[in-house]
Amino acid sequence: MFSQKFSFFAFFLLFAFVSLPQSGEKFKLDYEKYKLSNGLEVILHEDKSDPIVSVTILYHVGSNREKPGKTGFAHLFEHMMFQESQHVGQDKFFKYIQENGGTLNGGTWQDGTIYYQIVPKNALELVLWLESDRMGYLLPTVTQEAFLNQQEVVQNEKRQRVDNQPYGHTSYVINKLLYPEGHPYSWEVIGELVDLQNATVKDVHNFYRTWYGPNNATLVVAGDFDKAETKKLIEKYFGELKPSDPVSDLKPIPVELKEIKRAFYEDKFAQSPELNMVFPTVEQYNKDGYALDVLADLLAKGKRSPFYKVIVEEKKLAPSVSVFQNSSELAGDFRIRVRTFPDKNLSEVEKAIFEAFDKFEKDGFTDKDLERIKAGIETGFYNQIASVLGKSFQLAQYNEYAGSPDYISEDLKNSLAVTKEDVWRVYNKYIKNKKYVLTSFVPSGKTELVAAHSERFIVPEEQIKPLNEEEIKARNANPDNQVKVDPIPSSFDRNIVPALGADPLINVPKVWDARLNNGIKVFGIEYTELPLFDFQIEIKGGLLQDDLNKVGVANLTARMLTQGTKNKTPVELEDAIEELGARINVTATNESIVLQANCLSSKFNEVYKLAEEILLEPRWDEKEFARLKQEILESIRRGKSNPAVVASNVFNRLIYGDNHIFSKSILGTEESVSSITLDDLKNYYEKYFSPQLASISFVGNVKKDDVVKTFSSLEYKWKEKPVTVKSYPEPKMTDKAAVYFIDFPNAKQSEIRIGHLGITYTHPDYFKAYVMNYKLGGSFNGIVNLILREEKGFTYGARTDFRGTELPGYFVASAAVQTNATLESAQIFRDEITKYRNGISEEDMNFTKNSLLKSNALRFETLGALRGMLSQIAKYNLPFDYVKNQERQIQQMTIEEHKTLAQKYLHPDKMIYLIVGDKATQFDKLKELGFGEPILLDKDGNVVK
Numbered sequence: 001m002f003s004q005k006f007s008f009f010a011f012f013l014l015f016a017f018v019s020l021p022q023s024g025e026k027f028k029l030d031y032e033k034y035k036l037s038n039g040l041e042v043i044l045h046e047d048k049s050d051p052i053v054s055v056t057i058l059y060h061v062g063s064n065r066e067k068p069g070k071t072g073f074a075h076l077f078e079h080m081m082f083q084e085s086q087h088v089g090q091d092k093f094f095k096y097i098q099e100n101g102g103t104l105n106g107g108t109w110q111d112g113t114i115y116y117q118i119v120p121k122n123a124l125e126l127v128l129w130l131e132s133d134r135m136g137y138l139l140p141t142v143t144q145e146a147f148l149n150q151q152e153v154v155q156n157e158k159r160q161r162v163d164n165q166p167y168g169h170t171s172y173v174i175n176k177l178l179y180p181e182g183h184p185y186s187w188e189v190i191g192e193l194v195d196l197q198n199a200t201v202k203d204v205h206n207f208y209r210t211w212y213g214p215n216n217a218t219l220v221v222a223g224d225f226d227k228a229e230t231k232k233l234i235e236k237y238f239g240e241l242k243p244s245d246p247v248s249d250l251k252p253i254p255v256e257l258k259e260i261k262r263a264f265y266e267d268k269f270a271q272s273p274e275l276n277m278v279f280p281t282v283e284q285y286n287k288d289g290y291a292l293d294v295l296a297d298l299l300a301k302g303k304r305s306p307f308y309k310v311i312v313e314e315k316k317l318a319p320s321v322s323v324f325q326n327s328s329e330l331a332g333d334f335r336i337r338v339r340t341f342p343d344k345n346l347s348e349v350e351k352a353i354f355e356a357f358d359k360f361e362k363d364g365f366t367d368k369d370l371e372r373i374k375a376g377i378e379t380g381f382y383n384q385i386a387s388v389l390g391k392s393f394q395l396a397q398y399n400e401y402a403g404s405p406d407y408i409s410e411d412l413k414n415s416l417a418v419t420k421e422d423v424w425r426v427y428n429k430y431i432k433n434k435k436y437v438l439t440s441f442v443p444s445g446k447t448e449l450v451a452a453h454s455e456r457f458i459v460p461e462e463q464i465k466p467l468n469e470e471e472i473k474a475r476n477a478n479p480d481n482q483v484k485v486d487p488i489p490s491s492f493d494r495n496i497v498p499a500l501g502a503d504p505l506i507n508v509p510k511v512w513d514a515r516l517n518n519g520i521k522v523f524g525i526e527y528t529e530l531p532l533f534d535f536q537i538e539i540k541g542g543l544l545q546d547d548l549n550k551v552g553v554a555n556l557t558a559r560m561l562t563q564g565t566k567n568k569t570p571v572e573l574e575d576a577i578e579e580l581g582a583r584i585n586v587t588a589t590n591e592s593i594v595l596q597a598n599c600l601s602s603k604f605n606e607v608y609k610l611a612e613e614i615l616l617e618p619r620w621d622e623k624e625f626a627r628l629k630q631e632i633l634e635s636i637r638r639g640k641s642n643p644a645v646v647a648s649n650v651f652n653r654l655i656y657g658d659n660h661i662f663s664k665s666i667l668g669t670e671e672s673v674s675s676i677t678l679d680d681l682k683n684y685y686e687k688y689f690s691p692q693l694a695s696i697s698f699v700g701n702v703k704k705d706d707v708v709k710t711f712s713s714l715e716y717k718w719k720e721k722p723v724t725v726k727s728y729p730e731p732k733m734t735d736k737a738a739v740y741f742i743d744f745p746n747a748k749q750s751e752i753r754i755g756h757l758g759i760t761y762t763h764p765d766y767f768k769a770y771v772m773n774y775k776l777g778g779s780f781n782g783i784v785n786l787i788l789r790e791e792k793g794f795t796y797g798a799r800t801d802f803r804g805t806e807l808p809g810y811f812v813a814s815a816a817v818q819t820n821a822t823l824e825s826a827q828i829f830r831d832e833i834t835k836y837r838n839g840i841s842e843e844d845m846n847f848t849k850n851s852l853l854k855s856n857a858l859r860f861e862t863l864g865a866l867r868g869m870l871s872q873i874a875k876y877n878l879p880f881d882y883v884k885n886q887e888r889q890i891q892q893m894t895i896e897e898h899k900t901l902a903q904k905y906l907h908p909d910k911m912i913y914l915i916v917g918d919k920a921t922q923f924d925k926l927k928e929l930g931f932g933e934p935i936l937l938d939k940d941g942n943v944v945k
Contacts, residue, residue, distance in 0.1 A: 029385070031395060031405055032227070038243045039215025042234055043395050043405055045222040047388050049529050050861045051504035053223035054118045054388040055127045057135070058396040060218075061211035062111040063191065064184035064250065064330055070199065072154070072191015073207045075108040079150045080204075081115070082106065083790075086137035086487055087494040091790055093130055094780040099847045100126060100500065101854020108189055111329035112400065118389055120857035121224045122501040125233050129498050132237035135217070137494070139208060139485040144201050144476060151196050152793025152818075155462070158190050159748040160796050160816045166269040166641045167339070167441055169459045174278055174335075176457075177261045177437045183253060184330060193462055200480035213244025218399045222392040224504075240491050252283040253330045257435035263457040264440035264450040268746065271641040272634065273449045274441040275346045277336040277353060281430045284327040285402050290414045291422035292325035292334055292430065297373045298365050298423065299323045299356070300336075302578065303571045306359040307336075311352045312627070317344050319631035329401055334430060341634055346440045346451040357432070368579070370420060375581030377415045379599055382530055387862045462748065506856045509866060511873070511880040514708045517715040518691040523870040524698040524707055527863060533604050533700025534863040536596040537615060538871060540693040543590045543666045544726050544807075545684065548659070550675060552632065552668020557681045558588040559628050561595070564619035573614070582607045584614065588666055591725075591805055592875075593689070598863070601701040608710050616717055618685060625678050633674065636667050640939045643744050644816065647751040647916040650742060650941040654912045655757055655810045656731050662807065669940070690723040697870035699863045730808060733757040737911050737931040742939060743919035750822040750917030754829050755812035756910050761804045762876055765901065767886055769802045769811075771893060772901040774848045776800050776836050777813060781847070783832050784813065792828075794821040800833075802905070806876070811905065819918050823925045826913060830929065833908045839899035852890050856883060 031045040063074050084090045097104045102119030115134075117127045162168040172188055179186035219238070221230055257280060267274075282288045300307040300323035307321040322337040338349050385391045385408075398407040439457075440450040475481055514522045527533075546554050562584065564570035577584050582599035584607070595615055599607045639645040649665050656663040667673070691714065698707050733756050759766055770778070777784040777800025788798040798815035813833065817825040840848075860866055872878060879885070913929060915922065919936070926934045936944040 029391065029408060033399070033405060036214065036235065036239055038239065038241055039213070040238055040241070041218045041399060043218065043220045043399060044227055044230065045220065045388075045391055045395060046225065046227065047222060047391070047529075048224050050388070050857070051121050051224050051506070052118060052388065052857050052861065053121045053124045053127075053221060053225050054116060054392045055124070055131060056114065056116045056220040056222070056389070056392040056396050057131055058218045058220075058400050059113045059212060060111075060216050060247070060249075060400050061113055062109050063187065063189040064110050065211055066184070066187070066191070068182055068187070069195060070203060070207075071187045071195045072193075073199070073204065074113055074211075075189050075191060076150060076154055076196060076204070077208060077212070078106045078108040078113055079153055080142060080146065081134045081138060083146055083150065084141045085133040086140045087133050088130060091781065091786060093134075095847065096126060096130060096497070097123075098779055098781055099850040099854075101851065101857055102127075103855070103858065110185060110189060114393070114396070116389060116392070118858055120504050120854055122504055124221070124225055124230065125498040126500060128233050128237045129494070131219070132241065133494060135212065135214060135238070136241035137488050137490075138212070139205055140487055142201065142204060142208070143484070144481045147201055147204060149790070149793050153789055153796060154190065154196060155193060156749070156794065156816075156818050157796040158193065158462075159818060162190070163462065163748040164269070164643055164816070166267060166271070166638065167274050168269070169265060169267070170274065170276060170439065170441060172459060173263060173265055173439050173457050174276060174437060177263055177439070178257075178278055178280060178333060179255055179331070183255065184250075185328065194460075200478060202480035202483045205483055205485070210244060211247070213247070214238060214241050215243040216247045218396045220392040220396045222388040222395070236492070250330055254282065255280045255331055257437070260435050260438065262438045262440075262451060262454040264442060264447065264454040265457045265459060266444045266447065267441045268444045269641045270441055270443050271637045272340055272342045272443070273344055273346050273349075273446070274337065274339045275349045275451060276437070276439045277350070278437040278439075279334040279431055279434055281325060281332040281334045282327065283330055283332050285407070285411075286327070286332070287414065288426050288429070289325060289327045289332060291418050291426040292332075293377075293415065294370070294373050294418045295423050295427055295431075296323040296325050296334065297376075298369060299360060301373070302574050304369070304575065306356040306363065307353070310356040310359060311338060311349070315348070315352050316630070317341065317349055317352055319627075319634050339638075341630065342637065343446075343449065345449050346442070350438065350451050365420070365423075367420070370418070370423070372575065372578040374416050374418070376578055377581075378412065379581035379583070381412045382532055382600065383598065386530055386532060503854060504857055506883075508881050508883050509860050509869070511870065512704045514704070516691075516712060518718060518720050520691050520694050520696060520711075520714060521874060522696040522698065522708060522711055523874055524704055525866050525870065526701070526703065527699050527866065528701050531601045531701055532598070532863060533601045533698070533702055534596070534598045534867050535696065535698040535700070536594050536867060536871065537611070537694060537696050538874065539593045539689060540591060540725055541688045541723075542588045542592045543661055543664070545688045546661060546664070548661060548664070550668075550672050550680065551661070551664040552666075552673040553676055553680050553684050554588040554593065555666050555668065556625075556628060556632065556673070556676060557684045558586045558593050559632075560620065560625060560681055561586040561614050561618055563624035563628065564621045565613045566617040566619055567613070568619070570619070570621055570624050573610070576610055580606055580610075582610070584611055586614065590662060590666060591807070604700065604702050604706075605710055612713065612717070620678055620682060622678065625681070629673060629676065632667055633670055636665075636670055636673065639665075639667070643747060643749070643751045643916045646742060646939050647753050647914060650740070650916075650937060650939075651753040651755070651812065651912065651914050653941040654740065654914060655755070660728050660731050661726075688723055690721045691718045692720055693723055693725070695874035697867050697874060699866040699870065728807075731757055733907070734910055734912065737909050737913060739913040739926050739929055739931050739934040740915070740937050741919060741923050741926065741934045742914070742916040742937050743923075744917060745920065747916075747918045748819060749816045750819055750825075750915050750922060752815050752817060752822070752826060752829065753812055753914040754814075754826070754911050755810050756907055756912060757808055758802050758804055758810045758905065760806060760808050762806060763804070765905070766802070766804055767889055768893065768897075768901055769905050771848060771852060771890055772898050772905070773800055773802055773811075774852065775840055775844045776833070779851065783836070784815070784829060787828055787832065788815055788817065788825055792821070792824075794818055794825050819921060822915060822917055822922045823928055826915065826926065826929055830908050830913075833906055833911075837899070837902045837906055839895060839902070842895065845893075845895050845898060849890055849893070853887055856887065859883070
């Protein structure tokens with residue numbers, strides 16, 4: 001921890017101030033900070049805007065506290081600490097929080113481990129009990145059996161996020177080259193699997209004792225709570241916990257390269273080459289880091305940037321370029337990443353990067369360019385603290401790594417204080433003519449694309465092999481795996497689960513509405529906590545209006561709308577948006593086109609004018625159209641190398657059949673997108689963009705009258721025209737189950753999708769089906785997740801879900817499981833869905849009701865959540881208090897109705913079983929599912945004969 005000159009219970013109040021843009025106002029984030037006698041630092045931030053509270057604990061321990069040969073422990077403990085503790089039973093952490101309407105999670109990175117819960121305010125004591133128990137009473141439950149289970153879960157997380165992903169090993173290769181052996185950043189957060197496999201329970205206990213004491217953590221409570229009572233509860237639950245040995249802060253360990261390092265890796269999942277150029281720089285909160293952040297944006301953000309001009313526009317090597325400063329506690333690096341189009345030689349890319357640097361040096365940048373970048377940083381800052389969780393994250397982060405929560409104001413101030421001289425200084429100090437790491441990731445067998453003079457890099461391949469009985473016996477016999485900790489005493493009975501106070505009253509946010517003269521409905525909520533707004537204009541249609549034989553037009557039309565207007569070139573439009581610090585996006589969904597905008601509320605009118613111009617005066621720029629087509633084609637190609645994307649796309653095709661538009665990806669296919677012309681986009685726009693299909697949802701710190709007055713310009717600028725949304729015959733559910741398989745040779749995991757056609761969102765039973773599914777797989781404590789992850793260790797997560805809109809959706813069960821558990825996992829899904837039709841227990845029914853009813857307190861906190869609620873109201877013509885109707889359906893559901901719904905909407909004998917994985921080892925085994933011979937498909941879903 002950073003040293004603090006605080007005495008025990010010497011309370012004092014601190015304030016942080018942040019300047020609002022272009023006004024004399026101050027944004028005040030007040031908090032109280034104190035330290036317990038055991039060293040735990042506590043930060044309290046009151047926010048009465050919603051009846052919820054966030055509890056965050058940040059431990060100052062990440063993978064950088066590990067040692068070579070014993071890596072991955074910090075990440076392992078993130079998992080272990082969710083299992084059980086001395087007074088909290090197995091898997092009860094999730095159950096207690098979820099059944100009381102809350103949500104929880106954790107995360108580990110190089111420098112820290114964080115746990116958080118967001119709950120209705122009456123559950124605050126429950127959370128403090130839970131968090132204190134895992135902080136002080138975990139070790140008695142860390143046994144060899146528990147350890148082995150979470151080893152399996154961690155290995156499956158690695159398979160899912162790293163081994164089975166294109167470019168999944170990029171970070172591993174870069175860090176091995178950039179940091180010398182033994183540097184805390186030379187290994188990955190997830191650790192070396194061999195280290196975890198060789199670790200003993202004694203190793204794990206020692207790591208916990210060293211780093212997870214209260215004197216190495218910050219506790220933040222933010223939200224609606226009674227301060228005096230909360231202080232007493234914190235003292236009760238945390239005050240008696242024993243500190244670990246004193247913990248020293250780590251000092252920065254920057255690195256310097258003495259030579260350029262060049263390596264390549266053949267990536268069996270990648271479809272296109274990727275080049276990374278990485279320069280060592282500075283640690284977080286170093287003043288140079290702020291200038292490097294700005295430099296990164298100047299180099300590659302937007303169409304005006306030199307990297308875009310050279311690499312994307314002139315040489316057409318890639319659809320985009322990513323440049324960013326990556327700052328951590330001990331060191332930092334400046335990264336340039338280019339994922340190219342297929343078959344591009346990475347030597348050309350490296351050469352183009354230096355041409356872009358030359359262009360940057362020659363052309364420079366203006367004060368206006370600099371202010372544009374800063375405007376985006378400022379808006380981003382406010383969005384980052386727009387929730388109690390966001391505030392608690394930031395307060396904890398600044399306290400642990402910057403020395404004080406006060407740094408919340410310094411952080412933004414430092415970004416806004418960057419000068420042109422600062423940018424040029426850091427460019428010359430860290431980038432120009434400096435040594436770097438260069439990695440080339442190329443598709444298997446395409447080594448001719450590797451950047452010149454690169455050496456092959458070997459990434460150790462994990463072998464999936466379950467432990468046999470002898471190996472398990474030998475591990476259990478090791479004295480270091482037989483370490484046990486006796487129950488730890490407490491001054492009070494911690495086995496008593498804290499009683500909850502009365503549930504807070506849930507007030508559905510006050511919604512206002514209006515109708516413009518051309519028929520557009522406007523729905524709004526006034527949000528006064530922060531100087532922000534968020535709105536969307538949604539037009540029904542989207543993919544539904546595409547031609548079945550030319551899919552991708554809706555998506556391209558939406559993407560083209562932000563590529564300039566009649567009066568602004570693409571560069572001028574981008575500049576205008578960035579100068580305001582705004583974000584304006586246009587996207588296509590299966591059933592709509594959505595224009596969404598976000599910015600500081602003081603800029604609302606200016607942002608709206610740009611949004612209106614984008615919507616009503618498209619440019620149809622030929623050059624941007626050609627670029628976007630290539631970018632989308634590359635996205636389609638890359639998707640085919642991602643097992644999860646392939647599984648989802650083909651599952652949709654199997655569910656809906658080739659004659660329904662929802663069987664298609666909104667991106668289209670390589671063939672369909674290649675055939676699309678600019679006239680197709682113009683025709684789509686002219687035929688299907690109409691105010692009669694539009695609605696507006698607005699949330700922000702702007703009064704209703706001002707919002708309606710601003711949007712009213714659409715009344716005379718956007719003329720009505722008759723448009724009908726295309727309809728399709730309702731698809732039919734298959735009459736029997738079938739098994740399909742897509743081959744990804746040597747895949748470390750299998751992607752599983754199991755399901756069948758479902759019902760529409762507007763069906764009277766849709767929400768009831770959602771409630772019915774909750775205990776099966778709608779939460780972490782769902783049956784399938786508890787078995788496949790917590791009991792078996794086969795997966796990082798398993799879920800089931802009903803999806804539907806105005807058109808029929810589907811039921812789907814999904815997981816990515818280790819390859820050698822493919823058949824057993826599919827059988828577990830089949831069997832548990834079958835058993836679920838027989839009904840659930842009263843305990844499970846109560847868990848479902850409590851979880852869903854009490855979680856409503858959390859539903860309306862952020863701008864995005866509120867805008868989403870308004871969008872649902874507009875799209876489905878729901879009453880403003882539709883949440884109350886949903887509450888009634890939950891409250892009135894009986895066990896018998898639950899059973900009836902399960903039998904009506906779950907049909908395991910009619911489901912599609914789709915597996916994407918290693919055919920050589922798994923295909924034939926799937927006959928044992930009992931649904932006949934598996935059918936082999938290609939990555940587009942065509943039958944392979």
